[in-house]
Amino acid sequence: MQKNLNLLLFVLFSVVITNFSIDKAYAFTPIVHLSPKPSWILPSKRYNQPPSARDVNNGAYDELIEEQVNVEQKATYNHIITQIVSQSGVQNNSDISVSFNPAYERLDFHEITVWRNNKPQSRLNVGEFKVLPDESEIEKFIYNGTYSAKYILSDIRKGDRLEYSYTITGFNPVFDNKFCRSIYLQGANRIEHQYTTLLFAAGRKLNLKSFNLRSQPKISVSAGIKRFEWEDFKVPGISTNKIQPDWFNQYARVQVSEFGSWKEVVNWGLKTNPLQTTFKGELADTIAKLKRQSGGDQAKYFRAAVTLVQDGIRYMGIETGPYSHKANMPENVFKQRYGDCKDKSLLLASILNANGIEAHLALINTDLEDKVESFMPSPILFNHAVVVAAVNGEKVWADATMANQGGKGTDLYFPPYREGLILSAGNTGLTKINETKTGSINCVENFDVHDEFTPVKLSVVTTYTRDEADDTRDHIATTGIAQTEKNYLDYYSKTFSKIEAGDSLIIKDNRAKNELTTIESYKIRDFFKHDAVSGKYTADFYADFVRHQLPDVDGEVHTPVLVNYPYNLDYTIHVFMAGGWDNITDEKYELNRSTYKFATDKKVKGDDLALHYQFTYLNDYVPLDKLPEFKQDIKDLKDDQLSYSFYYIPDIKKLPFKLNRIMFLLSIVVIILFAFLATKYYKTETREEIFANRVYSAPAIGGWLIVLLLVIFASAFRMTYHLVEDGYFGMSKWDLYTNGQKSLVYRLLLIFEMIGNVGLASFCCFCLLLIVKKRDIAPYFIKRLLLFSVLFIFCDYLLNAFFKAQLSNYDDEQIIQAVIMAAIWTYYLNISERVKSTFIVPYPH
Template sequence: MDNQLEIENYRIGKTEAWAGNIEDHELLERIRESEFAKHQIDQGKDFCYFLDKKYRSDNTENSEYVCMAYTLNEPANLERASVSDIIVEENEIYHIHRISVVRDGVLIDKIPDTKIKVLDSESQSSGGILSSNKKINITIKDLRLNDILIMEDSRVKEFTERDFLRKEFAKYVWVSPDSYWAYGNYTFTFINDRQQRIACKKTFFRDEAGNVLDPEIHYLNKGEAFVFKLENYINPVDASREIFPYIDFATDSSWKELSNYIAPIYGEISGQASLQDFAPNVVEKLDAITDQEEKIRFAIEYVQNNIYYIFNANEMNGHKPQEPAVTYENKQGDCKAKSVLLKVILDYIGVDSSIVLVNFHTDFYIKYYLPSLLTFNHAIVKINHKGEEYFIDATVRDEFGLLENRGFIYFMHYLEVKPDQELKQRKPYRYPYFCIDEKVDFNVQDKTGKLVLTTTYKGNRANAMRRYFKNTNKREVIDSWNNFLFYSLNYSGDRNGTDVRNIFTDAAIEMVSDDRKLNEFTVQYKASVHNPYYTDPKGNRFLMYFDRNVIKSGARDFIHKDLPFWHNFDSEKYEINLYTDQKIDTEEKYTTQESTIHNPYFDFSSRKKVTKNGATVNIECKPLVNLEIPQEAFEKFRADHHTIADSNFGLGIDIIEPGFMNMLKYSFKMKFK
């Protein structure tokens, strides 16, 4: 190991001074068979004797070091250890310091048995996702069950001139170890070698009873380190119901300071641009449109559909936005570039707009994180128009409609790229329209039913359904509706396993209309149904239609100690008409049952009209969305959804079978009801 082996993306050699140096005899001393280790191994689990992890940050690079020793007692773990992939970013070097095994008490160097290949980590370029990442494939031959594998490596990410954010600001999140592993000794160290002070915040740690503790914040000056140790440790977190404890490290800043740092950068790039100079064709088209709403629509759809979205994973965090003239000329750019171009166009037509920074994937955590620009991974545009706020993602495609009819983006936290800004939280939202407006007509004559579904989708639903019909085979679309109706009509209860194509004969579906200004997409499904009644084991016949999409199983089944329920249901309206040439029980409890629910987070109603040969139900659900439902309010929310599930999500009618005895039975039933 005295000689460094240098390759473009990886190197084999000794550790740097900041990581320390462990001699072979020290490794063997640390691999001790304790009662804790023996208990874990006896249970058939793999055991990590020690894991030392260090993260170092300065103004020129970020470095991470890991040294660990763990058992290979499980075949699956042996397989993963034998062949592994390491992903390195642009200008990042992976350093291998030691690959060894302890076998029968003897330390064996496995670097001579290691084969390393460097591959491009590129699989989505055709979708506009570019990455300069490399995949380092490591194959270690002759690993054996019951070996103890020792891996010591590090990675160093050197900042380029483009990495201006990473040079100025540090951001790192340590997450508690995986709950599968048992650790004899676990040590994590964060080293601050930056000029600026770094804050570290411990969040979602728990006391012995499992209760979440209040966050702790510490500060590290240059040269100081934060050390976190665990011994004989198994992570007790229930991953399905609890959030893993984590420690957030970030350069000590306030949101206002960060907004004042980033706003001039965006302002300089967008402010110097003249749309008339670099995009006269766009200006000409805008000037020809007399209606302001149509101008806004044109601006959004031009950038979304005419500027190709290129996402460079290495450039999103830490790089200045591209100049709008370049974006227009090249007809491509990332989210920052497309958002800036859209803002410049909106500025030209006199619409108040701004760039906002978001992270849809970690939106819940942003309110807990320390302030940092590196928290965000996406840029979108906020439009203030006629007293309302609208958020537009310039990177999406195939979205339509005037501003108030466009798709709604679900997220809560954002930082506006303006001076003196704090982290903002969006207001809850109530749809001014029904995302789904469906009419179901099912008429049965003799032994055949005629089924017609007419559905109008709006907003996000219209965009999604338009894309679905555009990209999906017609037969597949029809089968999708058939399968849905197979359950809605309860045929799964008396003819499960039957080919749905033999139930819904002559099935057809067509697009009725596509209004791209209102962003309304209407389709109609038609089919004939032989043997249209559901028949129970006693021979009783029913005509039923229950739409299980209405009952929101996600709300009814939700259980989590830390995460509040994120409410993002669509507004819905259904008219279900079931009619037959048979006499029905007009007084049956569930046929006549109606419901009205006024919950703080949604209004629900089902209203019915029953005749001697059928019934109609009108169902409406109007939710208040884009919010977290507090835990103290959730049980009432859940209970109200249970009420919906109690036969209030559709309609069922009971057939009175012809014949004297059946009529007598019905009369007896009515008399003693």
């Protein structure tokens, strides 16, 4: 009997507990309520003038966007009318979604009406609502407790007008019944009729600040309620882009705040998030341990506390209800080993104060940065919390949400937040934050090229310092070494399809110095692209590290542009080629702007071709007035400065010969022209009196004239051999460059060199004839030959320098040698008696 009684009591107890649990669960399950429209709303007149067809986007337009806020009722009423004009409008406007936070807000729907042919169809049915968690910030490890009430409408057609209204009642209690929010009077889409009201007790002190207003509000007082009414028509939509700074806000809006000063915000923050001064349990033991290990060294204690909170407490925020701005108790955060920015910051500040280090929370806006000062005081302006501490008389800022930071003592990188509100008693204003020293990335890629067939060895040594070392260290710790290796290999495989890892990734981390180095090793097969016709083996390089930092700024962007600040890159590509480099000279290019700077240089030393790039951002955005310049610089860098190609031909002589008809025909024309000129000058009478029967007896050619004859003959032979041997008459040399302006310039240079060499060879042959015939005009033309030879060499030198940025066709010694030889032979021709006695035969004879 007793046993059965006990069993009965157990069952009854279980039922009671179960019912209690179910009731409790249902009490916290968000639901949608149905109710009439609130009686306090102000009436608005319908405006039914449709926009022109060109002003309709996505097949529909907003006929009315109405919002009425009653501060005293803690309620916000919304009324929306959307006119659907096409099938695409049906697709985009067949559902309703309203977000609310059930921890302190109640959602009441008043109507859902579909107007078809001016006849209303009520679609309001509470059973059709699906209330689902928003999870809009879950990827940031934040659960904010908001839900979306979703209503899927059936049978929506082109021409329908959708009208619905609802009220959200309740304000976040964390602000101690002080009202603060921003009211937007403009959106991304055009609004035909915009009507907004703000109602509050006439005796209540609300501060308002407007931004970009199109019209001023109507202000009135009735029954002790002060009313602000903003009404506008045909309000254009504001387009935004993904690369504009968050602080660049062109929407018409009004900031409302019941906080009269920054001091009030500070006092609210101190009350909401007080520092913990007494500790017990595991946290007390940990603080005692930190004190022992630091040995009275405050800087050492500070660093240990920062590392403990950053690396030992994972980032996770349960920001429901008042905990959107209220931190959890430090002991609880330490016990559960997770927390959001305010949880971790309050824990860190409390640990620091426990050892006599004055530390406070500071509120930050990571988007507005130093633009916070342009707004009225309000706690909702801030989206982040950090810590500021006085360590050995030095003010040090720390972000507790960062992880794996390096450095010693107070040498701690802090992001460029620029401005914050320190929650310390007596503080009355915002504090400027001096920027800490930023880090850099130094990347060196070494390509070891043996020949066109052997796989190329690539080694990559990248050194990160300060914030870059922090980010890389944290990324590797989060991603894992194996996945990091794969990511690095995938990066290079986008450029080199046949690349494979040569060795495991090596990581050298000097955390005390905050310097991290990674060493990668790869092998690349089919490094070159081979052109069987020209015999060229080509390789291309592109400074992707720089390109990834250049945003895509298209013609639709008319805003300041956000950039990745801070960023400082030093990037070098070394290509080691056995046998050295020909026809490449040093180059430099620099670009210095107020927001960024870029420099590149190309150098050759022995077997090493070095391509060096430097890129730095000096600010976090490019201002609007510099946007055209920025666009052009991006285009110039991508088109001309970041890419580099080289080619080499292992043995051009082994390529099948294909006659270049253009060069061959031009050479024939040059020879014919010189033959014509030579004949003309040869047959020109050179004496005033001609004695037809006179016999000119000239001595035999001897002495230095024999040497001169051999020099001219050798020159003619050398130039002819050079033209043939170097492929001037073959298509392989002609097609070394085949695209763009460079190809045209190169081919014009080849034509110039061919004409010069053919002309010089022809000129030499003419002078040889004059010497053999002992013509009296021989000295004159030999001296012209010497002058023409020097001028050609010098012009070819300059043209190579100008067109190809290369001076390597000739070196300085060759030019000097040619000038000296020409001067010596000219001097000899002018003073030699043998010359005067040998070249005496006139024309005709």
